[in-house]
Amino acid sequence: MADVKKFLYVNRKAPYGTIYAWESLEVVLIGAAFDQDVALAFIDDGVYQLVKGQDTKEIGMKNFSPTYSALGDYDINKIYVEKESLEARGLTIDDLQHLVWEDEDDDWAEKDSIKIVTASEMAEIMDQSEVVLSF
């Protein structure tokens, strides 16, 4: 188990309506214990998962969106959001949570985790990943 592989978790679904987003996050959190090279991708309706100010009171579901802000503490700091998916839904990076991580090699400087990438850049990221888990 010494090998480090490039894991990519691809999130394609809206945060509520189906359980995919929440159970995907559960895999990411458990997987963080395995010391692999982890990245997250958000495409299609998956971009809604990162929208800030979520309020689930009226649908009787747990609002799990604050969990995303803990990803930096798990050394998960490569979060790719597809530009075209945001644009198609009238969203910009300002609509998303501000996710950060602390770089221990740079005096614990706080850095942005989210990177907006084009569909073709996303395809390249997927191509370079070794284990792609799609949710």
Add this chain to the structure above:
Amino acid sequence: MKFGISVHEGPYTHQASDSAYFFCKAALEAGHEIFRVFFYHDGVNNGTNYATPPQDDRHIMNRWSELAKEHDLDLVVCVAAAQRRGIVDEGEQQRNGKEGKNIADGFRISGLGQLIEAGIEADRTIVFGD
């Protein structure tokens, strides 16, 4: 080639489980190895022995059990997903005070780490989902 498989949809409602089964069968017949089949989301329902599909339909759960027996396959049902959906083995029955257990032959309940381990150990990991 060593494959890791993750099945994310339940039987009958969605074709993902059928496709995963046929892939595993074909891969094994071609001499490849299946490191593990992991069942997640509603995929855990592939591991019930309480289902009774019509006799003129395929028996998806039994099909997995038979393939597991024939090829010594490791069929793993995610414990967190199973607890939500009522897939119970003897340990879960005792821990959670349930009246019965319904895990099908050849399946075992374990943690999500088993999926990550499959990703690390297998040459290719394939998700069958929606």
